[in-house]
Amino acid sequence: DGGITQSPKYLFRKEGQNVTLSCEQNLNHDAMYWYRQDPGQGLRLIYYSQIVNDFQKGDIAEGYSVSREKKESFPLTVTSAQKNPTAFYLCASSTAGGWEAFFGQGTRLTVV
Amino acid sequence: RKEVEQDPGPFNVPEGATVAFNCTYSNSASQSFFWYRQDCRKEPKLLMSVYSSGNEDGRFTAQLNRASQYISLLIRDSKLSDSATYLCVVNPGKGNTGKLIFGQGTTLQVKP
Numbered sequence: 001d002g003g004i005t006q007s008p009k010y011l012f013r014k015e016g017q018n019v020t021l022s023c024e025q026n027l028n029h030d031a032m033y034w035y036r037q038d039p040g041q042g043l044r045l046i047y048y049s050q051i052v053n054d055f056q057k058g059d060i061a062e063g064y065s066v067s068r069e070k071k072e073s074f075p076l077t078v079t080s081a082q083k084n085p086t087a088f089y090l091c092a093s094s095t096a097g098g099w100e101a102f103f104g105q106g107t108r109l110t111v112v
Numbered sequence: 113r114k115e116v117e118q119d120p121g122p123f124n125v126p127e128g129a130t131v132a133f134n135c136t137y138s139n140s141a142s143q144s145f146f147w148y149r150q151d152c153r154k155e156p157k158l159l160m161s162v163y164s165s166g167n168e169d170g171r172f173t174a175q176l177n178r179a180s181q182y183i184s185l186l187i188r189d190s191k192l193s194d195s196a197t198y199l200c201v202v203n204p205g206k207g208n209t210g211k212l213i214f215g216q217g218t219t220l221q222v223k224p
Contacts, residue, residue: 033212035214040120041216042118042199042214042215042216042217043156043199043214044214045211045212045213045214048211056211058211088153090155090156092212094212099144099161099203100146100158100161101158101201101212103155103156103157104155105154105155106154106155
């Protein structure tokens with residue numbers, strides 16, 4: 001079945017550690033996105049990528065990094081520079097025109 | 113001013129009621145518009161796209177008013193299963209920027 005897969009579903013991080021969230025899609029979509037959602041809040045765009053080897057910062061990119069070495073994959077690294085990383089992270093993909101976005105099931109990151 | 117704004121609610125309505133949500137967007141060049149539904153602790157899923165002529169899908173009707181820069185979603189004959197958060201989504205770009213901007217969401221609670 002085609003879809004978008006995020007892993008892990010739950011992730012615990014110690015302060016000062018970097019962690020990487022995985023996002024893989026087999027929908028042959030050109031565009032991929034990372035969003036952050038805090039309790040009771042909407043989605044805020046962290047990074048997005050239109051094509052392989054290219055990506056742009058969203059509204060809250062500080063403390064995060066991404067790569068897009070393959071069309072299918074868009075991993076997000078939450079670095080120690082991100083001061084408040086506890087949140088629900090959602091990866092999405094869409095066709096190049098930015099039409100319907102399909103989401104993964106999300107990763108809940110908690111700093112312990 | 114936020115790029116996409118919604119009344120967060122919550123909207124508490126009895127079963128069978130008709131409820132309407134509005135959403136305003138700031139970029140007059142925005143190209144495409146959507147309503148997504150998000151259940152508690154789940155990923156958002158596309159409910160419907162919004163076309164200039166308005167569109168209907170069963171009990172759901174979406175309208176776009178470009179002159180006033182707002183989008184609406186009307187739900188008729190509300191069901192308990194309609195309880196969720198409804199996200200207004202805008203692609204603000206010209207051409208293929210593919211960047212999707214989410215509103216903060218409107219929470220709907222349908223009561224027996």
